[in-house]
Amino acid sequence: MSQALFNPFKDLIFDEHFCFLTGALTNEKMTVFPEWLLNHFKFGEERIEMMDKTKSYTYADLKVPCSVEVKAAFDALDLKVQEAYKNGFEGMASLDQELLFQWTGRMVYGLLYYEMLYERDRLLKQGEEFELAGALKERFGYFHLMLQSIIEPVSFIGKKPWSIVVFPLKYSSDIFSYRDDAVNLMFQFGVNGFGFIACLQDNGVIRENQNEILEKMEGHVLHPVQFEELYARFHYSDYILQYKPEYKIENQEHGVVIEVETNGKQPVFGLWDENIFAQLLSNYWQVYGIERDDILKFQKPPLSFLENPYSKDFINPESIKLPF
Template sequence: MSELTGIFKQIEERNYSIDQCFLCGCQLNEENSTVEHVIPKWLQYEFNLWDQKITLLNGTLFPYKNLTIPCCFECNNIHLKPFEDKVKKAFENGFEGMCSLSEETLFYWLGKIYFGMMYRELFLNLDRADPEKGTITNPEYIDSFFSHFLFLQGIRGKHSFSNFFPASIYLFKTQKPQKIEDQWDFIDNHQTLFISIRMGDVGLMVHLQDCKATKNMEHHLDIHKEVDLHPLQFRELTAKILYKGLLMNRTPKFINTQTGDGPVETHLLPIQGFSSKPIFDDWDNDEYSYLMSFLTGIPLETCQPEKGKVYTWLVDENDEPIFIDVDDDQQNFRKN
């Protein structure tokens, strides 16, 4: 059986057991069994998250320290650890250090966190009071993320991309609130394979599978790199970049090949396809206002003062970037 067939067979035959490695699918036993923390332990210690709780897909709160997934010794210590060590070392040098990381390193690091969140929810009841309602996610749901799981095999050296990169990654410098716990923020969205993380003075966002389609808006965002962002401003940018991904009306399509015993290689088909229709639907401020209100916690009537208008904390009336001191919290609003 060829390696290509072997990888697809592995993906197809996953049994989603707590006794199976989330990454390579091998059976776990006393000798090779470990757990992988979805949110790395060093990050949890850095921001006092160990005893804090995160909101899961079903709205329940779950301890960060228990957010673990089954992993074999080889995947954990030989394949995942090098990426973790690179990110940790870069983070120790703050924003500039994180900017020095390659897109590939950030993709695998963030991609594991994204997939790990969903995978952990395979083993958690949707309703703890009624276990018969099933788990938060299920194997069929995880299977719908086939391409992302295949891409993660690059962590093991079993996959590569042919002349394209699957993700749009954004980095912004952020201010640090005085309270350590307030220096951490996490948002994910399954519909667009999106993650937003604020950790200390680093703000990271990624569309994991838009194949850089949303990056065409990056030149509009460069102005926001001129100031260190307030947490509220970072949330607004999160809403903007997430919403842009939601407007994408194409689903990237791939062809997978293999040469000899090499890794599976993925080729991207033209995203535009045979249609002349733009790949993004039109921006709708009314629709966007709902998302911004949800992500910022600001009442909708503030975010959307009138139809077609939306408030912004990012720029003034001259479209110049606004600096909002995190220790001052004076809010500046402007209609767009």
């Protein structure tokens, strides 16, 4: 880990007077979710719960301390994404994946920041010390370093540390679908025209694992029920992934260079348990009234809207009669 750049996870520094990205003293703040996104889809007053479900905030109230430099950098990035968004799938797909990593990472890190604040304050009230496991400190520290690429000379060579997929998606024009798993650094975003899924620190392993279905999808505009199934596949794959991302990080004259290290180790996925996956998938499909028992039926293959269970052919989205 580079010692030259701020790492809040080293000493667990989460304070409203220190910029979340650089550690600089500041009185400035910025929203966790881009303001144009909050305004466009009008979800600023909706509430989001912390992981333990005992604390919630409105999306508009989620703000992180930032330096003027950091706010300007994310404002500039927002303008690029907003312009791309106007052109739907083609616009978003044309964006460099590093920009999508930074844009997505801002929201995921902001939510992670609030989880850290909440847990710290909860433990302090109980007279306990706030601490994180060493593996989480390292993982989140790497993520934070990568996010600093928006303002610092941090570059990536070779294989990228993330899996990001962008695809055409059909939604009603006023629907905005969003999910995250901040602790596992995952994000899902879908609107009329496009959707994308991001695993922000898996070293591209999950995309490789799901490459077969991604290739079958090409040329199709996904139905929302397919989008939810695809994200469930990514999410569950992350859950059973038995792999610790490792990096070679060098301080060179022109900045910090990050390279994915494999050390000859092959990523290993644990056993895919259809019962657990069906339960996860039913959570995503509940809007369609599809329950776990509808997904798993005795002596029948699991229900899928992505692949025909017998031929393994991709299911044409236009053949799906569910609403979108």
